[in-house]
Amino acid sequence: xxxxxxxxxxxxxxxxxxxxxxxxxxxxxxxxxxxxxxxxxxxxxxxxxxxxxxxxxxxxxxxxxxxxxxxxxxxxxxxxxxxxxxxxxxxxxxxxxxxxxxxxxxxxxxxxxxxxxxxxxxx
Numbered sequence: 001x002x003x004x005x006x007x008x009x010x011x012x013x014x015x016x017x018x019x020x021x022x023x024x025x026x027x028x029x030x031x032x033x034x035x036x037x038x039x040x041x042x043x044x045x046x047x048x049x050x051x052x053x054x055x056x057x058x059x060x061x062x063x064x065x066x067x068x069x070x071x072x073x074x075x076x077x078x079x080x081x082x083x084x085x086x087x088x089x090x091x092x093x094x095x096x097x098x099x100x101x102x103x104x105x106x107x108x109x110x111x112x113x114x115x116x117x118x119x120x121x122x123x
Contacts (some may be wrong), residue, residue: 003031006051006082008073009064009091010034010042017088017113018064019043020123025062033058051080060084062112067093073096078103086112 005025009018018036022043033056034042037049048054051061051073053057061082063070070091077085077100084106087096092109100107113120 003029004033004057004059005030005031006035006053006058006061007064007107008061010036010039010047012039012042013066014123015028016064017080018122021062021064021088021113023123024116024118024120027118028116031059035061046070051082054080058082062084062086062088063091063096064088067092067096070096071099074103074105076100078105084108086110086115088112102118 007018007022007057011018013019019084021031022034032045033054035051036044036047039047041047061077087099087107087109088111097107
């Protein structure tokens with residue numbers, strides 16, 4: 001079972017899904033890595049501008065950024081060696097999915113919070 005998850009689009013705003021996902025994965029025992037170029041720390045975790053800045057291995061990524069930004073993120077995830085990518089509602093534009101698949105990334109188009117057994121409404 002993957003244990004380290006990068007939350008792309010993590011936010012310090014507790015109403016945003018990027019924050020809810022960070023807290024949900026942490027609650028489920030994952031090591032969480034927030035990715036946001038405009039934050040230095042989120043929920044007590046050091047935030048990184050990109051996955052390429054993370055010194056550790058990332059098992060999976062869950063994406064909460066608009067498709068326009070998501071296309072570039074797919075390239076970074078492939079370069080980092082992340083093979084499983086969750087494209088959450090709103091981040092799963094056709095161009096993002098196509099780019100991820102072209103790069104050989106395993107994509108899952110669904111809400112990752114629900115997939116790990118949590119409810120976004122709980123956060």
